[in-house]
Amino acid sequence: MGFWGKLPTNEELSSLKQAEATQVLDTHGVLIGKYYIYDRQPILYEQLPQHLIDALIATEDIRFYEHDGVDNTSLLRVFFKTILLGDSSSGGGSTVTLQLVKNLFGRKDHGAFSIVINKLKESIVAKRIEKMYSKQEILTLYFNTVPFPDNTYGIESAALKFFNKPASALNLAESATLIGSLKANHSYNPRLFSERSQLRRDVVLQQMVKYEYLDATIAAQEMSKNIELDYQYFNHDTGVAPYFREAVKKEVQAILSGYTKEDGSTYDIYRDGLIVHTTLDSKMQLLAEESMKEHLRNLQKAYEKSYGDQAPWKINKKLIQHALQQSSKYKEYEKQGVSKAQITDSFSLKREVELFEWDGNTTKTVSVADSIQHYLKFLNAGMIAIDPSNGAVRAYLGGIDYRYFKYDHVSQSKRQVGSTFKPFVYTTAIENGMKPCTYFPIKEVTYTNLKNWTPKNATAQEDPYLNYTLETALSNSVNTIAVKVMNEVGVDKVLNQVQKMGINEPLPKEPSIALGTAGIKIKELAGAYASYVNQSKSVLPYYITKIEDKNGNLIASFEPSVSETPAYSEYTRQTMLEIMKSTVNHGTATSIRNIFGLTNEIAGKTGTTQNNRDGWFVAITPKLVAVTWVGNDMYQIGFKTTALGQGANSALPIFAKLYQKMNADTTFNTITKSSFEKPSAQVIRDLDCEPEKRDNLLKRIFSKKKKKKKFGVK
Known part of the structure; x- marks a missing residue:
């Protein structure tokens, strides 16, 4: 009846929508970047490796194919052990379908009764989803929405980010690693905590053996291997061709302003999962970036050496002052009506900042003025x-x-x-x-x-x-x-x-x-x-x-x-x-x-x-x-x-x-x-x-x- 907040209707559940990342592809179809609020890339059930599905079922919901969205046996365990006895080790009793509901609709704070109310609401929605969708469809929805480490949503985005390959190409150990990270995104992030992540991967493999999804000999072979990441940064500021991706983004936004969807709404580059095909050759781009860095690193040294102590960025006070006044921060303060004296005081406050250097960035305690002067030399x-x-x-x-x-x-x-x-x-x-x-x-x-x-x-x-x-x-x-x-x-x-x-x-x-x-x-x-x-x-x-x-x-x-x-x-x-x-x-x-x-x-x-x-x-x-x-x-x-x-x-x-x-x-x-x-x-x-x-x-x-x-x- 909506006493604790409105529940999604059957109509809303039948057309589940989630914000999806826009993909930017090079001339050969290679993914070179994304525009997103949540890094999500949906795929079809047929693209999910069987060992990935088995790892999920064995670890998160062994009775997935038997229940109707709610595993009553697990819920009873949660009620008696977790709530009444305070035993947190008993688990959450959450099925894949319940987790899907949580991923889709989130949770609200209802005070001391939050866990009971949220579980009740999720159970109702989970049962509705089970009536409307097949088990395969639920698994597909789950894998496309579940959060992985590093603000990554969906298995395809996670596979590309951590292993530089589509989900369909994940091997057994890689699948187990990603499934293992679902227990705690940060704690089992393989980029940050490789040893801890590897131990969790091994737990997943052991669960697969326990429930006869995997032969013990094969599991032992996989557990003897170290996790090997091929991490890809799809951060807006890093990765391959960031200047190009920014230029493309601006152009795409300008282009899309002249188009509308069938329902008359406008396209959203951050939510609509668009696919942008570009002319860039990512392989040539990487070689160009390497070439530029190799040359500029040496040229910068010769450049600074040629000036010595008489470098204009060191001794030319008018030039330095001009650079300060042309900075975006200075102009922002001017618009706010801040006096020059106040701006000067603000620019003199020191804080710890990472500064770019060709031989490796350094962290120093500097003022805004110091930072601007530092970048004048490059x-x-x-x-x-x-x-x-x-x-x-x-x-x-x-x-x-x-x-x-x-x-x-x-x-x-x-x-x-x-x-x-x-x-x-x-x-x-x-x-x-x-x-x-x-x-x-x-x-x-x-x-x-x-x-x-x-x-x-x-x-x-x-x-x-x-x-x-x-x-x-x-x-x-x-x-x-x-x-x-x-x-x-x-x-x-x-x-x-x-x-x-x-x-x-x-x-x-x-x-x-x-x-x-x-x-x-x-x-x-x-x-x-x-x-x-x-x-x-x-x-x-x-x-x-x-x-x-x-x-x-x-x-x-x-x-x-x-x-x-x-x-x-x-x-x-x-x-x-x-x-x-x-x-x-x-x-x-x-x-x-x-x-x-x-x-x-x-x-x-x-x-x-x-x-x-x-x-x-x-x-x-x-x-x-x-x-x-x-x-x-x-x-x-x-x-x-x-x-x-x-x-x-x-x-x-x-x-x-x-x-x-x-x-x-x-x-x-x-x-x-x-x-x-x-x-x-x-x-x-x-x-x-x-x-x-x-x-x-x-x-x-x-x-x-x-x-x-x-x-x-x-």
């Missing part, structure tokens, strides 16, 4: 690797560690791209008729109509009277010639060409963009560079192929976004690709060959911005285009030296290490063993010239003074 990174034929994202590095650096340098950051912009200038020039063997002097020029702007090269040239072809100039990243080529072809044409290549970011109409002073997102840069191996067509990098409901019904699907028309001619494409091959074979990216020993077919472009603030490398292979960036989150802090900060040293090694690892894995043969097509005879002829030439004596005599001219005036 270099960060961003990388995206895409299939150039369709824009499918295969690897995605938004930063060095999502737990401590939430800012995503792939989807959020817009940094100056440096010399990686130069190929767009040269593409425009060739597309507008400039021959690749056109020579330009490397000598500096002062442009009088641009406030006497004098572009300089990264390194001093030994011979100011040299003239380079487009190939030599681009492969060696000569700034002075990039500006001269821009001057020849015109800024407007370059901006128009860039737009055709899929970069829709509004760029300044200034000559300095030839040197990459404009800020462009990594994703857009990758999509534009893909055109060099995709029939001159740019692509839009994308993450999601389809979204399904928990039953596999399609909600939405997505096709690649490839430019309908080529951005430039086939002649221009082949010519530029040959020039960028030269960058790797003879130019600024030769470390790919002579240090990392890669013999694969690779083209590319390095990039370094003013004051060594950003290091870039764009790698072009026939089947993969990767863009990598390295720099400090605090834009005012650059590398101490160009030698350390240039893209060839700061960014290129991440890609090179990734490709080394991919070369060692036959899984990636279709990528690593792919070849560029041969250029046309005309392209080969037009590139067949001396890479450089010197001015003749007469010309040198008349050009001893620094040349001055107006930009845009021929």
